[in-house]
Amino acid sequence: MKEFALLFRQPSYDYSNISPNEMQALVKKWQDWVDGIEKQGKLVNKGPRLANEGKVLKSGGVITDGPFVEIREILGSLIVVNADDLEEATTLAHGCPAIDQGGSVEIRPVFG
Numbered sequence: 001m002k003e004f005a006l007l008f009r010q011p012s013y014d015y016s017n018i019s020p021n022e023m024q025a026l027v028k029k030w031q032d033w034v035d036g037i038e039k040q041g042k043l044v045n046k047g048p049r050l051a052n053e054g055k056v057l058k059s060g061g062v063i064t065d066g067p068f069v070e071i072r073e074i075l076g077s078l079i080v081v082n083a084d085d086l087e088e089a090t091t092l093a094h095g096c097p098a099i100d101q102g103g104s105v106e107i108r109p110v111f112g
Contacts, residue, residue, distance in 0.1 A: 002110075003110040004110060005106075006078060006079050007078045007106040008096065008098040008105055009075055011103060037081060037092055043079065048077065049076065050076055086107065093107055
C-alpha cells in the first residue's frame, strides 16, 4: 500500500450566508464520506482543516494575502489515504462533497 493525499479545493465563498441546518447537512455529508473511507481501512490521517486567511511568500520576499486573492478556489483541507496505486486513490476520491460544490479533489502520492 502507498499513501496518497486527497487535497480538497473549493470555490472561495462566504459560508456566513448558509443556514445552520444547511451547514449541519454539509458537515454530515463530509463526515459520512470520510467515514466510508475509514470503514474500508483506507484512511491514514484526517488531516487538518485549513482557515481561509493566510499569506503567500514568493521569490524576492514578496508577501501577499492568502491564495484566495489570486485564484477563485481555496485549499480547504486534506486527508491521507492508503491505496494500491493512483487509480485506486482516485476511486476513493469519488463522492467527495467538494465536487458537488463546484470544487475538485487533487490526488497526489505522498513520499515517505
